[in-house]
Amino acid sequence: MGVIETTKVRARRAPEAPVDLPIGRILPGDCVEAMRRLPDASVDLVFADPPYNLQLGGDLNRPDGSHVDAVTDHWDQFSSFKAYDDFTRAWLTEARRVLKPDGALWVIGSYHNIFRVGAILQDLGFWILNDVVWRKTNPMPNFKGTRFTNAHETLIWASMGEKSRYQFNYRAMKTLNDELQMRSDWVIPICSGAERLKENGTKAHPTQKPEALLYRVLLATTEKGDVVLDPFFGTGTTGAVAKRLGREWIGCEREEFYRGVATKRIEKELPLDESALTTMQSARAAPKVAFGAVVEAGLIPPGTQVFDKKRRWVATVRADGSLVHEKATGSIHGLGKDLQGAPSCNGWSFWHFERGGKVEPIDAARQDWLLANED
Amino acid sequence: MGVIETTKVRARRAPEAPVDLPIGRILPGDCVEAMRRLPDASVDLVFADPPYNLQLGGDLNRPDGSHVDAVTDHWDQFSSFKAYDDFTRAWLTEARRVLKPDGALWVIGSYHNIFRVGAILQDLGFWILNDVVWRKTNPMPNFKGTRFTNAHETLIWASMGEKSRYQFNYRAMKTLNDELQMRSDWVIPICSGAERLKENGTKAHPTQKPEALLYRVLLATTEKGDVVLDPFFGTGTTGAVAKRLGREWIGCEREEFYRGVATKRIEKELPLDESALTTMQSARAAPKVAFGAVVEAGLIPPGTQVFDKKRRWVATVRADGSLVHEKATGSIHGLGKDLQGAPSCNGWSFWHFERGGKVEPIDAARQDWLLANED
DNA sequence: AGCTTCCGTGAATCACCCA
């Protein structure tokens, strides 16, 4: 009753000592400097939408803050790649330090920068879990007809390392995708209409991301109460969606103007209530039930005949929850595995029994046990 | 009148001196060594499907217990990112040397390798024109429910430099995409069924690419007679499609087994005949052929009655190539659009006429015109 | 013949707890 279902694939991270974090605040100044003031291993997720500005002549700054001139010829091109790489390595390094061992990173970019970002984050030890394509339903056409319509951007989702136990709300994603596994290509419209923030009639930020994108990212890879850090906060899409979904957030943003826009925006945002936040639960996240407990409770009494769906094998339930089939014995899983000669077997779905004239998987009895034993 | 419209975005490359190239041959051995024997600036396009450097753990089984046949071949094994980067830099450097100044490069990869490949090719001076996402209609699911279904691969299309005049057949792509600009995400099934090459009942190559992918690449960025080099030839998909489309090809392949499979395969491949190729050329030139030229040539004389397939509307052809229906007039496209109240209309397929007792779309007359006006 | 069902398979970085 009243338990918020979480959707964790992995076991909860070990409880951490409380740390002092600027939750719900936008830190001014350069994001590398700002992140340096945060403690080690303190945030659950970093979502970053760094400047793409290679070859665009925009404002590209070296880590020391000096400005890189717009470039066209080859030598400068190289110098600009170098500067961009240094910048990327600097903020990714800080992000890595600030992330918990089981935390994760999302970065979004286009072909101008995403290959460099991806290679550098691999070099730093991040372990790529997926690259995700944001497929835009309404991209800007290629007016000159010289290339393919640039109709997507790329996100990289990475854990801290190969062995780290990242959060993935598999069931929530499957539910969101009409009971099919969520794929690595997401069809989402660009941000426009009422969602697009305006100041004095013009768009407040040139690259405002759609809230649907952040919604999916946060729903998929965080749980309620997790701390999300966005080093390139802009107009605060990450903060707004985090607040709505009951996640904590921290932003970094250099430009005072954007900080103002974001603050106003997030103030207006209302968290969803508890019931709306409840998501579908993965079977993996459910408490484990021993088959013996189900037998002990009398839901499947000792002596019951259980069998696979095609009735190739019939086994008898013993008092301790083990099964016997001819001379073979074992747990519901182990015996199912051995009989089939399979590498593994989920006994709950493999074995069936008759109850009230109907054939049901023994998992039905487990569900009954769970219902009866709620706290 | 009567000028054949080509679809090149850029001016034609300057005529080159003939060079001695192993056209239509598969070079054995390491591709870097093999490419070293090719002259500078001699090929128009490089298409490369390098090893992805997958780093797989143990065995993987499906929920039904069956085993997943993973790519564990020795050619995909690298000891470190450094080793993979060195390998990548080596083959890209040779590819760059062999490419003409206005040539272009395609590389396909997954998140395991594509970020490293992309960053290195940028470092070498290649200029990325698009990243293209191959969205698989039927990818393998994520059996354990631990990530998003990895449902796409990424291609990078790059020219030799920012100023180089690459080939892009905009019109052909727009036609292929139902009169919409071709986007950077391509929906194509994985290679299976009859197209999937088998030897002794098992797949000949673990990573055979679909011909539709190569078809689109070659149709978009080469013209008839261009030389296409594939340094990782495998079972020769590039060669087969190149031959079909009237492009010249050169392959490199280390494994004798694959060379044998590819040779047999390409021998069986028949080039599309002139008329089919012409059809394609005309298709891409579609709107550029004035209906007036077809009328002027007498293929559809002024006064001819044209009508839509269901004969809801009948119009009369005027001498200048415009159409009249009651009081409405316009081009074949404009009038068709207006009568239907549609946002757009391809008049070539909308309007029909009678010829020799048969009803044909007026596009048939355009095909005849193109055949008669070939150079 | 035609329809349905079953089965195989594809570039995959594919579990986690506890002793």
Next chain:
DNA sequence: CTGGGTGATTCACGGAAGC
């Protein structure tokens, strides 16, 4: 850190087999 036990987990398509 390793090993062993429990138990969670799949989509589209083509071809064969069954009806």
